[in-house]
Amino acid sequence: MKRLDLPPIQASDTVLTCASGITIVDRAQALVDALPTIQQSEAEYLELGPTGQLYRIAPSDSVTPAINANLMGIIYKSHFARQGSPSRPLYDQIKMAPEFGACPLCGQRIVATIDHYLPQTRFPTLNLTPVNLIPACSDCNKRKLASAPTNAESQTLHPYFDNLSDERWLVAEIQPSAPPTVSFTIRPAGAWDAVLTARVRNHFQVMGLEELYVAQAASELADISYALEEIGAAGGAEGIRAHLSGQFRSRHARDPNSWKTALYEGLRDSDWFCAEGYSQIRNRPQVNAPGEALHAV
Ligand SMILES: [Zn+2]
Incomplete structure (x- = not known):
């Protein structure tokens, strides 16, 4: 329920920094090779997000033939978000953006994690894309689960795009x-x-x-x-x-x-x-x- 500024970083920042910390050479190279696909998906997201049309983005099982949704999940958890990794400061930058650490989804509880607005299991090309990463409390994160919106009305609010105005509501x-x-x-x-x-x-x-x-x-x-x-x-x-x-x-x-x-x-x-x-x-x-x-x- 609280609006946030768009993250000042892009998928190219998260992907390349994450890849630099992966010591498995083939996996790091596969992630770098996937960058154009990830950037294409990011561009679509940035085009559809401001008009509330993210539900139109099609789910997929993989990013590239070399990276399926499961591997992308491992890359997110074990490399991008891992304490001490080169990309962890980017993770923290996104997570710690809200004032006083307040969860933007409920406006009350404290941020504990990052929620994928479009869930990572069904949208692996957006797994490391900053504009899809929302700071959230654990309750809001759990309540959203891995559900994906199927029409405009079923979309929850997006803190980077939705502005509910200052009018009392x-x-x-x-x-x-x-x-x-x-x-x-x-x-x-x-x-x-x-x-x-x-x-x-x-x-x-x-x-x-x-x-x-x-x-x-x-x-x-x-x-x-x-x-x-x-x-x-x-x-x-x-x-x-x-x-x-x-x-x-x-x-x-x-x-x-x-x-x-x-x-x-x-x-x-x-x-x-x-x-x-x-x-x-x-x-x-x-x-x-x-x-x-x-x-x-
Ligand atoms: Zn919350």
């Missing part, structure tokens, strides 16, 4: 309950077409963002409950609203569509929350401990 809704119930919905921005709207919803579902954000919001509310009760005691509902408004503006300045921005906007705009909901955060339903019912009899 992630909305938190607050339901009166004790403790307050928070849910998140997507309100399509004006500039989105039907395909982008479907892709954002698909991305949310695949990455499990609704559950993630609901859990984070509950934790955030628990964190701020004492402070809100103090503010409420001193300034009432208007004091609460003014405080939440400041929190919203501060988060909006960094990211207009983070779950925190949406949460504080939703809290600020909820008359119920500002008047009394804030005092219900710690009001958890009582759960009887095992055996307690017996004592009560």
Whole structure:
């Protein structure tokens, strides 16, 4: 959900640097020989990516007759990404690009790996291509699995290409309950077409963002409950609203569509929350401990 700049390196950088660290002479030469094919595939990717058409790239079993998908996977894992290899700094450069190490796919968890947007098992010619390599947390990486999009709508968001605009589109809704119930919905921005709207919803579902954000919001509310009760005691509902408004503006300045921005906007705009909901955060339903019912009899 966070946009990233295109990597400042190309497939020629990763392929040749990777090949320079391969001591198996035939394998290194086969990789160098595959470079024109890999570059051709990279050019197609760069042409189709900005218009959301990567699903049109055909899968393949091999890069060249000498390098099948399995060998390309070995080259990626055992040579390109291997600690101490000449190409590892390029791997790290891609992996460490996001600010504060935040996964661009969920915007919340910490980057732990690199995800192949088009999976390496089915698109071996893009295995070492930087623009296909997305920094990701392990959860997002696992959730995506090796699935490949078959149409425009089924494509998850691509941090190097998709720009969801700064218009507000992630909305938190607050339901009166004790403790307050928070849910998140997507309100399509004006500039989105039907395909982008479907892709954002698909991305949310695949990455499990609704559950993630609901859990984070509950934790955030628990964190701020004492402070809100103090503010409420001193300034009432208007004091609460003014405080939440400041929190919203501060988060909006960094990211207009983070779950925190949406949460504080939703809290600020909820008359119920500002008047009394804030005092219900710690009001958890009582759960009887095992055996307690017996004592009560
Ligand atoms: Zn993630």
